[in-house]
Amino acid sequence: MKIKRYLYTIAMAGVAFGVASCGASGDHPGYEYAPQMYNSVAYEPLSQIKNEDEGSWLSSREDGKGEFFNSNPNNPHGMNMREPVENTVPRTRDGYLPYRLKAFELEKAAELKSPIEATDEVIAEGRVLYTQYCATCHGAGGEGDGKAGEVVGGVANLKGGAYIDLPEGHIFHVIMKGKGRMGAHGSQIPQERIWKIVHYVKQEIQKQ
Numbered sequence: 001m002k003i004k005r006y007l008y009t010i011a012m013a014g015v016a017f018g019v020a021s022c023g024a025s026g027d028h029p030g031y032e033y034a035p036q037m038y039n040s041v042a043y044e045p046l047s048q049i050k051n052e053d054e055g056s057w058l059s060s061r062e063d064g065k066g067e068f069f070n071s072n073p074n075n076p077h078g079m080n081m082r083e084p085v086e087n088t089v090p091r092t093r094d095g096y097l098p099y100r101l102k103a104f105e106l107e108k109a110a111e112l113k114s115p116i117e118a119t120d121e122v123i124a125e126g127r128v129l130y131t132q133y134c135a136t137c138h139g140a141g142g143e144g145d146g147k148a149g150e151v152v153g154g155v156a157n158l159k160g161g162a163y164i165d166l167p168e169g170h171i172f173h174v175i176m177k178g179k180g181r182m183g184a185h186g187s188q189i190p191q192e193r194i195w196k197i198v199h200y201v202k203q204e205i206q207k208q
Protein backbone atom coordinates (compact mmCIF):
# COMPACT_ATOMS: atom_id res chain seq x y z
CA MET A 1 0.00 0.00 0.00
CA LYS A 2 2.69 2.38 1.03
CA ILE A 3 4.57 1.82 -2.22
CA LYS A 4 1.46 2.61 -4.26
CA ARG A 5 0.98 5.91 -2.47
CA TYR A 6 4.66 6.67 -2.88
CA LEU A 7 4.47 6.08 -6.64
CA TYR A 8 1.28 8.11 -6.82
CA THR A 9 2.97 11.04 -5.12
CA ILE A 10 5.92 10.89 -7.48
CA ALA A 11 3.62 10.69 -10.49
CA MET A 12 1.63 13.70 -9.34
CA ALA A 13 4.78 15.67 -8.66
CA GLY A 14 5.93 14.83 -12.18
CA VAL A 15 2.66 16.04 -13.66
CA ALA A 16 2.78 19.22 -11.59
CA PHE A 17 6.34 19.89 -12.68
CA GLY A 18 5.43 19.15 -16.30
CA VAL A 19 2.52 21.54 -16.28
CA ALA A 20 4.52 24.23 -14.51
CA SER A 21 7.33 24.00 -17.06
CA CYS A 22 4.92 24.79 -19.89
CA GLY A 23 4.93 28.42 -18.87
CA ALA A 24 6.95 31.22 -20.38
CA SER A 25 7.01 34.72 -19.03
CA GLY A 26 9.13 37.81 -18.87
CA ASP A 27 12.71 37.02 -19.74
CA HIS A 28 12.08 33.30 -19.50
CA PRO A 29 11.21 31.89 -22.93
CA GLY A 30 10.12 28.52 -21.58
CA TYR A 31 11.80 25.16 -21.96
CA GLU A 32 12.08 23.33 -25.23
CA TYR A 33 12.04 19.60 -25.64
CA ALA A 34 14.84 18.44 -27.95
CA PRO A 35 15.85 21.98 -28.98
CA GLN A 36 17.95 20.71 -31.89
CA MET A 37 14.64 20.22 -33.66
CA TYR A 38 13.87 23.95 -33.55
CA ASN A 39 17.26 25.60 -33.64
CA SER A 40 19.43 25.01 -36.62
CA VAL A 41 23.05 24.46 -35.69
CA ALA A 42 23.92 25.33 -39.25
CA TYR A 43 23.68 28.92 -40.41
CA GLU A 44 20.23 29.78 -41.74
CA PRO A 45 20.18 32.13 -44.73
CA LEU A 46 17.40 34.42 -43.56
CA SER A 47 17.72 34.40 -39.79
CA GLN A 48 20.35 34.23 -37.11
CA ILE A 49 20.48 33.58 -33.39
CA LYS A 50 22.34 36.51 -31.91
CA ASN A 51 22.51 35.43 -28.27
CA GLU A 52 25.98 33.95 -27.75
CA ASP A 53 24.79 31.87 -24.81
CA GLU A 54 21.85 30.27 -26.57
CA GLY A 55 22.15 26.52 -26.01
CA SER A 56 25.34 26.82 -23.96
CA TRP A 57 24.12 24.08 -21.60
CA LEU A 58 24.64 21.47 -24.30
CA SER A 59 27.36 23.16 -26.26
CA SER A 60 30.47 21.31 -27.36
CA ARG A 61 31.72 24.14 -29.52
CA GLU A 62 35.38 24.96 -29.50
CA ASP A 63 34.79 28.70 -29.52
CA GLY A 64 32.95 28.39 -26.18
CA LYS A 65 29.71 29.87 -27.49
CA GLY A 66 26.26 28.35 -27.10
CA GLU A 67 25.33 25.49 -29.41
CA PHE A 68 22.75 27.54 -31.30
CA PHE A 69 24.59 30.83 -31.71
CA ASN A 70 24.88 31.21 -35.46
CA SER A 71 25.20 34.88 -35.96
CA ASN A 72 27.06 36.88 -38.51
CA PRO A 73 26.96 40.36 -36.95
CA ASN A 74 28.15 42.06 -40.14
CA ASN A 75 24.96 41.47 -42.10
CA PRO A 76 21.90 43.70 -41.96
CA HIS A 77 18.38 42.63 -40.96
CA GLY A 78 19.57 39.69 -38.86
CA MET A 79 20.25 37.64 -41.98
CA ASN A 80 23.21 35.36 -42.51
CA MET A 81 22.89 35.67 -46.27
CA ARG A 82 24.28 38.74 -48.00
CA GLU A 83 21.77 40.60 -50.10
CA PRO A 84 22.71 40.68 -53.75
CA VAL A 85 24.01 43.98 -55.10
CA GLU A 86 21.26 46.33 -56.24
CA ASN A 87 19.95 45.70 -59.76
CA THR A 88 21.34 42.18 -59.74
CA VAL A 89 19.54 40.01 -62.28
CA PRO A 90 19.24 36.27 -61.81
CA ARG A 91 20.64 33.98 -64.47
CA THR A 92 19.27 30.64 -65.48
CA ARG A 93 21.34 27.57 -64.73
CA ASP A 94 22.82 27.63 -68.22
CA GLY A 95 23.92 31.23 -67.72
CA TYR A 96 21.18 33.02 -69.67
CA LEU A 97 19.12 35.97 -68.55
CA PRO A 98 15.54 34.95 -67.79
CA TYR A 99 13.29 35.08 -70.84
CA ARG A 100 10.97 37.99 -70.25
CA LEU A 101 8.81 38.24 -73.36
CA LYS A 102 5.17 37.33 -72.85
CA ALA A 103 3.37 34.77 -74.98
CA PHE A 104 1.65 37.48 -77.05
CA GLU A 105 4.91 39.26 -77.89
CA LEU A 106 5.69 36.97 -80.80
CA GLU A 107 6.54 39.81 -83.17
CA LYS A 108 9.19 41.18 -80.84
CA ALA A 109 10.55 37.69 -80.33
CA ALA A 110 10.90 37.20 -84.08
CA GLU A 111 13.79 39.68 -84.03
CA LEU A 112 15.83 37.61 -81.56
CA LYS A 113 18.98 36.05 -82.86
CA SER A 114 20.47 32.83 -81.59
CA PRO A 115 23.38 33.43 -79.21
CA ILE A 116 25.00 30.17 -80.25
CA GLU A 117 26.46 29.23 -83.58
CA ALA A 118 25.00 26.46 -85.70
CA THR A 119 28.05 24.22 -85.63
CA ASP A 120 27.79 20.56 -86.62
CA GLU A 121 27.94 19.62 -82.97
CA VAL A 122 25.10 22.00 -82.05
CA ILE A 123 22.93 20.70 -84.86
CA ALA A 124 23.64 17.09 -83.83
CA GLU A 125 22.55 17.92 -80.29
CA GLY A 126 19.52 19.71 -81.71
CA ARG A 127 18.57 16.56 -83.57
CA VAL A 128 18.58 14.52 -80.35
CA LEU A 129 16.53 17.15 -78.53
CA TYR A 130 14.10 17.48 -81.42
CA THR A 131 13.56 13.73 -81.34
CA GLN A 132 12.89 13.89 -77.61
CA TYR A 133 10.61 16.89 -77.48
CA CYS A 134 9.11 17.56 -80.89
CA ALA A 135 9.02 14.46 -83.06
CA THR A 136 6.11 12.96 -81.15
CA CYS A 137 3.87 15.61 -82.66
CA HIS A 138 5.77 17.08 -85.60
CA GLY A 139 7.15 13.76 -86.84
CA ALA A 140 10.77 12.72 -87.28
CA GLY A 141 10.99 14.67 -90.54
CA GLY A 142 8.97 17.64 -89.31
CA GLU A 143 5.99 17.05 -91.54
CA GLY A 144 3.45 17.16 -88.73
CA ASP A 145 2.87 13.41 -88.83
CA GLY A 146 3.97 12.37 -85.34
CA LYS A 147 1.89 9.77 -83.50
CA ALA A 148 0.92 12.05 -80.61
CA GLY A 149 0.17 14.75 -83.14
CA GLU A 150 -2.71 12.66 -84.42
CA VAL A 151 -4.37 13.08 -81.05
CA VAL A 152 -3.59 16.78 -80.72
CA GLY A 153 -4.61 17.49 -84.27
CA GLY A 154 -3.67 20.44 -86.49
CA VAL A 155 0.09 20.02 -85.99
CA ALA A 156 2.12 22.37 -88.16
CA ASN A 157 4.09 20.86 -91.03
CA LEU A 158 7.43 22.56 -90.41
CA LYS A 159 8.42 22.00 -94.05
CA GLY A 160 5.20 23.46 -95.36
CA GLY A 161 4.97 26.79 -97.21
CA ALA A 162 4.43 29.48 -94.59
CA TYR A 163 6.55 27.81 -91.93
CA ILE A 164 9.73 27.59 -94.01
CA ASP A 165 10.51 31.27 -93.63
CA LEU A 166 9.82 31.56 -89.92
CA PRO A 167 12.63 33.55 -88.27
CA GLU A 168 14.65 31.68 -85.68
CA GLY A 169 13.45 33.99 -82.91
CA HIS A 170 9.87 33.15 -83.81
CA ILE A 171 10.49 29.41 -83.50
CA PHE A 172 12.36 29.95 -80.22
CA HIS A 173 9.40 31.87 -78.85
CA VAL A 174 6.86 29.26 -79.95
CA ILE A 175 8.82 26.51 -78.20
CA MET A 176 9.27 28.66 -75.09
CA LYS A 177 5.76 29.98 -74.76
CA GLY A 178 3.61 27.73 -76.95
CA LYS A 179 1.17 28.89 -79.58
CA GLY A 180 -2.44 27.97 -80.27
CA ARG A 181 -2.73 24.22 -79.86
CA MET A 182 0.94 23.74 -79.06
CA GLY A 183 1.86 23.91 -75.38
CA ALA A 184 4.76 25.88 -73.88
CA HIS A 185 8.01 23.99 -73.35
CA GLY A 186 9.90 26.75 -71.54
CA SER A 187 9.69 25.10 -68.15
CA GLN A 188 11.08 21.83 -69.48
CA ILE A 189 13.83 22.86 -71.88
CA PRO A 190 16.59 25.31 -70.91
CA GLN A 191 17.15 28.22 -73.31
CA GLU A 192 20.40 26.98 -74.79
CA ARG A 193 18.82 23.67 -75.70
CA ILE A 194 15.88 25.42 -77.29
CA TRP A 195 18.30 27.35 -79.52
CA LYS A 196 19.92 24.06 -80.48
CA ILE A 197 16.53 22.70 -81.51
CA VAL A 198 15.87 25.88 -83.49
CA HIS A 199 19.16 25.45 -85.38
CA TYR A 200 18.30 21.87 -86.15
CA VAL A 201 14.83 22.82 -87.43
CA LYS A 202 16.22 25.62 -89.61
CA GLN A 203 19.36 23.89 -90.86
CA GLU A 204 18.23 20.32 -91.28
CA ILE A 205 14.47 19.93 -91.31
CA GLN A 206 13.64 22.99 -93.33
CA LYS A 207 16.52 22.67 -95.79
CA GLN A 208 15.88 19.09 -96.81
Ligand code: HEC
Nearest residue numbers: 133134137152153154155156171174175179180181182197
Ligand atom coordinates in the same frame (compact mmCIF):
# COMPACT_ATOMS: atom_id res chain seq x y z
C1 HEC B 1 1.92 18.07 -78.21
C2 HEC B 1 2.22 18.25 -79.59
C3 HEC B 1 3.36 19.18 -79.97
C4 HEC B 1 4.66 19.16 -79.53
C5 HEC B 1 5.31 18.22 -78.53
C6 HEC B 1 5.35 20.22 -80.23
N1 HEC B 1 4.48 20.88 -81.07
FE1 HEC B 1 4.92 22.42 -82.31
N2 HEC B 1 2.98 22.56 -82.82
C7 HEC B 1 1.98 21.73 -82.42
C8 HEC B 1 0.72 22.20 -82.95
C9 HEC B 1 -0.63 21.55 -82.71
C10 HEC B 1 1.00 23.36 -83.70
C11 HEC B 1 0.01 24.28 -84.41
C12 HEC B 1 -0.29 25.39 -83.42
C13 HEC B 1 -1.46 26.25 -83.84
O1 HEC B 1 -1.25 27.07 -84.74
O2 HEC B 1 -2.52 26.10 -83.23
C14 HEC B 1 2.44 23.56 -83.60
C15 HEC B 1 3.12 24.60 -84.22
C16 HEC B 1 4.48 24.72 -84.27
C17 HEC B 1 5.21 25.73 -85.04
C18 HEC B 1 4.60 26.79 -85.92
C19 HEC B 1 4.32 28.04 -85.11
C20 HEC B 1 3.54 29.08 -85.84
O3 HEC B 1 3.98 30.23 -85.83
O4 HEC B 1 2.45 28.78 -86.33
C21 HEC B 1 6.52 25.50 -84.83
C22 HEC B 1 7.69 26.27 -85.43
C23 HEC B 1 6.64 24.36 -83.94
N3 HEC B 1 5.39 23.92 -83.60
C24 HEC B 1 7.83 23.82 -83.49
C25 HEC B 1 7.91 22.86 -82.48
C26 HEC B 1 9.15 22.40 -81.93
C27 HEC B 1 10.52 22.82 -82.40
C28 HEC B 1 8.83 21.49 -80.95
C29 HEC B 1 9.76 20.77 -80.02
C30 HEC B 1 10.41 21.59 -79.03
C31 HEC B 1 7.39 21.36 -80.93
N4 HEC B 1 6.87 22.22 -81.85
C32 HEC B 1 6.70 20.52 -80.07
C33 HEC B 1 2.10 20.63 -81.61
C34 HEC B 1 3.26 20.27 -80.93
